[in-house]
Amino acid sequence: MANGEAKTLTANSERAPGEPAPHRAAFLRALVSLVRAEDGYGAWDSKPDAELLAPFTLTREERRAIPIIADPEPETLHRVEQYYRAVALAIEQQSGLMAVPMMHMSHEGFGRVVLMVGRLVVYSRTLRDVHRFGFDDVDTLGAEGSKTVGAALEILEQFPEVARA
Amino acid sequence: MANGEAKTLTANSERAPGEPAPHRAAFLRALVSLVRAEDGYGAWDSKPDAELLAPFTLTREERRAIPIIADPEPETLHRVEQYYRAVALAIEQQSGLMAVPMMHMSHEGFGRVVLMVGRLVVYSRTLRDVHRFGFDDVDTLGAEGSKTVGAALEILEQFPEVARA
Numbered sequence A, B: 001m002a003n004g005e006a007k008t009l010t011a012n013s014e015r016a017p018g019e020p021a022p023h024r025a026a027f028l029r030a031l032v033s034l035v036r037a038e039d040g041y042g043a044w045d046s047k048p049d050a051e052l053l054a055p056f057t058l059t060r061e062e063r064r065a066i067p068i069i070a071d072p073e074p075e076t077l078h079r080v081e082q083y084y085r086a087v088a089l090a091i092e093q094q095s096g097l098m099a100v101p102m103m104h105m106s107h108e109g110f111g112r113v114v115l116m117v118g119r120l121v122v123y124s125r126t127l128r129d130v131h132r133f134g135f136d137d138v139d140t141l142g143a144e145g146s147k148t149v150g151a152a153l154e155i156l157e158q159f160p161e162v163a164r165a
Helices: A003-015 A023-035 A051-058 A060-065 A074-094 A138-158 B002-016 B024-035 B048-056 B060-065 B074-095 B138-160
Strands: A100-104 A111-117 A120-127 B099-105 B111-117 B120-127
Touching: A023 A051, A023 A138, A051 A074, A051 A138, A074 A100, A074 A111, A074 A120, A074 A138, A100 A120, A100 B099, A111 A138, A111 B111, A120 A138, A120 B120, B002 B074, B024 B048, B024 B074, B024 B138, B048 B074, B048 B138, B074 B099, B074 B111, B074 B120, B074 B138, B099 B120, B111 B138, B120 B138
Parallel strands: none
Antiparallel strands: A100 A111, A111 A120, B099 B111, B111 B120
C-alpha cells in the first residue's frame, strides 16, 4: 500500500468515533478504505464514513424481511467479500504478512470463506443465509470484524513459521 | 468412505493399466470413483474407467481450438473441480487426514484453487485458461495428478501439527 493511502486511512480513523480496541478501529478503517477504493471518480469524497458503512447494517426486522430462497443479491455478496477483504487487510496491517481471503458460494446463500497467510489458514467459516448479511449497527460491525481479526492474529502467533512458508 | 466403496475402487484399479507410482494409481482411482459417484442410476456401470476419464483428455490441437474468451463451459469447470477433489481424496487416503479443496473462479477462465488439511494449505495454485483444461492422455492425467498429491503430502509431512490443528 502506498504511503499516501495509509495517511488517508489515519485521517479517516480520526473522524470515526473513538474505539478502545485497536483491531476495531483498524478493521473499520480497512473496510472504509476498501469501499472508498471503488469510488474511482471521487463522488463519495464528501460522504462521511458512517454513510459508506450504512449498507453493512440491517436491523433485525430488515433482516427477517429478506427471503432466504434463491441466490443472494450480487450487492450482498460483494459486501460479504468487502467485509472479509477488510478483515484480511487489518490482519496484514497488524502482522505485516499478507492475508488472502477466498470465498466460495455454493447455492442458496451457503458457502465458505477462508483467510490464508502463507500456508496457514488463519480463519475458516461456513457461511449461511448470506442473503441477510448485515450487522445491527456500525458498532456491532466493528466489534464482529475485530473479533475475527483478533482470532486470526492468535492463530498466526501460534504458527508463525507456517504463515511465512 | 464405506468399506464397500473402497473395494470397488480396488477392483477398478485392477482393471486400470498397472502404474508403478502409488500416488498415480491412487489418484486415478479417486478420480474414477468421483465420476462414478455421479452416476446415480448405474448407467455407466458397464463403461470401463478409460471411457469415463476420456473427457479429461484433450490433444494439443483440441486445446488450441477452444477459444479462451468469456467464461469456461460449466462442464469444464466441473471437471476441474472433480480433478482437485480427486487430488484431495487421494491425499486423504494416503494420510488419513481430510483434505478440503476450494476453488474460486474470477473471470475469463482465471481463478485459484487451494487444498487445505486442517489449518494447513497443502496446495495452492493460480488457474488460467481453464477453458482448455485437459491432459494429453490418461497417463499424463495420472502423472500430473499424482505429482500434486505427492507435493501436498510433502507439505503435510513438514507441518503435521498444523494439519491436525
